Amino acid sequence: MANAGDPASLPPSASPFSSTRALESVPFSSGNPRIEETRGVVLLHPDPPTAAAAASSSSSHLPAERKPQVFVPAVPNHMTYADFCRFCGSFVPHMLEMRIVRIDGAEDQYSVLIKFDTLSSTDSFYKHFNGKQFSSLEGDVSRIRFVEDVHYTQLIEHAHSSITSSAEQPTCPVCLERLDQDPGGILTTICNHSFHCSCISKWTDSSCPVCRYCQQQPEKSMCSVCGTSENLWICVICGNVGCGRYKGGHAIEHWKETEHCYSLELETQKW
Numbered sequence: 001m002a003n004a005g006d007p008a009s010l011p012p013s014a015s016p017f018s019s020t021r022a023l024e025s026v027p028f029s030s031g032n033p034r035i036e037e038t039r040g041v042v043l044l045h046p047d048p049p050t051a052a053a054a055a056s057s058s059s060s061h062l063p064a065e066r067k068p069q070v071f072v073p074a075v076p077n078h079m080t081y082a083d084f085c086r087f088c089g090s091f092v093p094h095m096l097e098m099r100i101v102r103i104d105g106a107e108d109q110y111s112v113l114i115k116f117d118t119l120s121s122t123d124s125f126y127k128h129f130n131g132k133q134f135s136s137l138e139g140d141v142s143r144i145r146f147v148e149d150v151h152y153t154q155l156i157e158h159a160h161s162s163i164t165s166s167a168e169q170p171t172c173p174v175c176l177e178r179l180d181q182d183p184g185g186i187l188t189t190i191c192n193h194s195f196h197c198s199c200i201s202k203w204t205d206s207s208c209p210v211c212r213y214c215q216q217q218p219e220k221s222m223c224s225v226c227g228t229s230e231n232l233w234i235c236v237i238c239g240n241v242g243c244g245r246y247k248g249g250h251a252i253e254h255w256k257e258t259e260h261c262y263s264l265e266l267e268t269q270k271w
Contacts, residue, residue, distance in 0.1 A: 022046070023148050026071075028101040028111065032191040032213045040101075040152040042071055042113065044145040062123060062146070068116040069147040070126060076140050077108045078206075081187060084112065085201035087134060087142075092197050094121035095185040102190060110190060113150065122146075173210050174199035189213075221266055225250040232266045241266070 024044045031037040045063040075084060081100070085092055099113040116122040130144040172179055172195050179186055185197040191213040200209075207214040222229045223243040231244040233251035237260040242251030244265070251263060264271060 024145075026073075027104050029104065030099070030101045030188075030190055030192055032211060035191075035211075037154075037156045038152060038192065039154040039156070040150060042101075042150050043148040044071055045148055047143075047145070062126065065148075066119070066122070066146040067148065068119045068122040069150075070114050070116075070122060071145045071147050072112040072114065072129075072142055073103065073145065074106065074109045074140070074143065075112060076134060076138070077110060079134060080204065080206045081189065082201045082203055085187070085197055088125075088129075091121065091125050091128075092201075093184050094118070094125075095197065097185055098187040098197065100188065100190045113147065172196045172199055174203070223248065223250050225253075233263045234266055235260050236262045236264055 024046060026042050026044060027039070028042055029037050029039045045066060048061045048063070079087070084098075088095070094117050095114055096117055097113075097115045101111050101113060103109075103111055114125075116125065126144045126146070129142050132142050134140050134142060170179065171177060173193065174195055177196070179194055179196070186194050187197050187200045188194045189200075189208050191208050191211055193208050193210045195203075195209070203209055220229050221232055221234070221241050223232060224241050226243060226248045228243050228247050231247045232241055233244055234241050235251075235254060235258075238258070240254050240258075240260075242254045243249065244251055254260065255263070262271070
């Protein structure tokens, strides 16, 4: 007779993996930080055992109580929303909603919450994309996680509402058609503006078509001589970047060599 703790004693539909491992709680945020931020927590099922996933093409190794929603963390920032839609390919028509979020402390990347029309579509997406490279030209791979639930915990307003605020859009700002949640789906950007996936997939810019907010941060400036990123001044005549007197004094050396008299401190934007 099997003991209560043995896998043999579990019902056929149950999984030792899904019943014994706890959910992972991951805090996230979205919104333009200059206007308002939405904070929340996504509860994730643990990764299936690698050996079980590799040995089976069925869904038996997946969490037994999974829902038709997944989380794709650590998408490289240089991938635009259109790039990600192209990456998802033929699965886009089966997506009801995609929401772009940021993970606290994770730089140069964003994450995506995806809700599917059926569990079968969700499983197929997981099997096809989990462990797959985002691009053949880079080493970053997609790591798909099943979502148990999403909790929104806080709304922080930093400025008064304006035409560029994250107020819900009743129509797609690109095609002006209603944002009905049907297969083919809705994509909500990091700044909380929503579009039809088919419309945003044609947008080649990395910024939001509504408010122009861009999650991708510009490259950090550094002194052209010593490479420091602190106490920097830029010459408004020729664009040379040099450090101030509290570092190597290379901005002053540039002035002595060129007699360019106008410069701007990068951090404070003061002359």
